[in-house]
Amino acid sequence: MSTEWRTERVERLRDLINRAEPAVVEEAKWKKASNPDGVPTFSADGLVCTVETYKDKVKVTFAKGASLEDPTGIFNASLDAGTRRAVDTFEGEELDEDAFVALVREAVALNRA
Template identity: 70%
Template sequence: MAGDWRADLVDDLRALINQGAPGVEEEAKWRKASNPDGVPTFTLDGLICTVETYKDKVKVTFARGASLDDPAGVFNSSLDAGKRRAVDVLEGDTFDEEAFVALVRAAVELNRG
C-alpha cells in the first residue's frame, strides 16, 4: 500500500490522533489474509478509535462516538449506531482536522470519565 493515497491518509490520521491524545497506544488487531497488516486501534484509558482501510475510503470509527458532541459535523457515517460514530474519508476529501483532533480529545476525556 506504499505510495497509496490511503496509506498517506492513515499516516495523517495517525498524526492527528497522536496530537489529540498524547501517549496514545497503537496496536494492530484483526489480522487476516485479506488484511495482513490488521486494523490500527488507538487506546488511551480505553479504546478511542479504529482506522480501517477500504478500497474506496478510510474509515475512522470512534468506539463511543455517539456520546461525543460533534458541533463541526465531522462524523458522517454510522450516525444511527447506538454507541459508535465514524468518519469516512474518500480520496480527495478534506475534513476539519482541528475538529477531528477535538473529537479525539473528547473521546479520551470520556474514557477517563
C-alpha cells in the same frame, strides 16, 4: 496498504490522533489473511478509535462516538449505530483537522471520566 492516497491519509490521521493525545497506544488487531497487517487501533484508558482502509475510503470509527458532542458535524457514517460513530474520508476530500483533533480529545476525556 499500497503507497497511494489511503496510505498517506492513514499516516495523517495517525499524526492527528497522536497530536490530540500523545499518550495514545496504537496496536494492530484483527489480523487475517485478507488483512495481514490488521486494523490500527488507538487506545487511551480504553478504545478511542480504529482506522480502516477500504477501496474508496478511509474510515475512522470512534468506539463511543454516539456519546460525543459533534458541533462541526464531522461524523458522517454509522450515524444510526447505538454506540459508535465514524468519519469516512475520501480521496481528494479535505478533513477538518481541528474538529478531528477535538473529537479525539473528547473521546479520550470520556474514557478517563
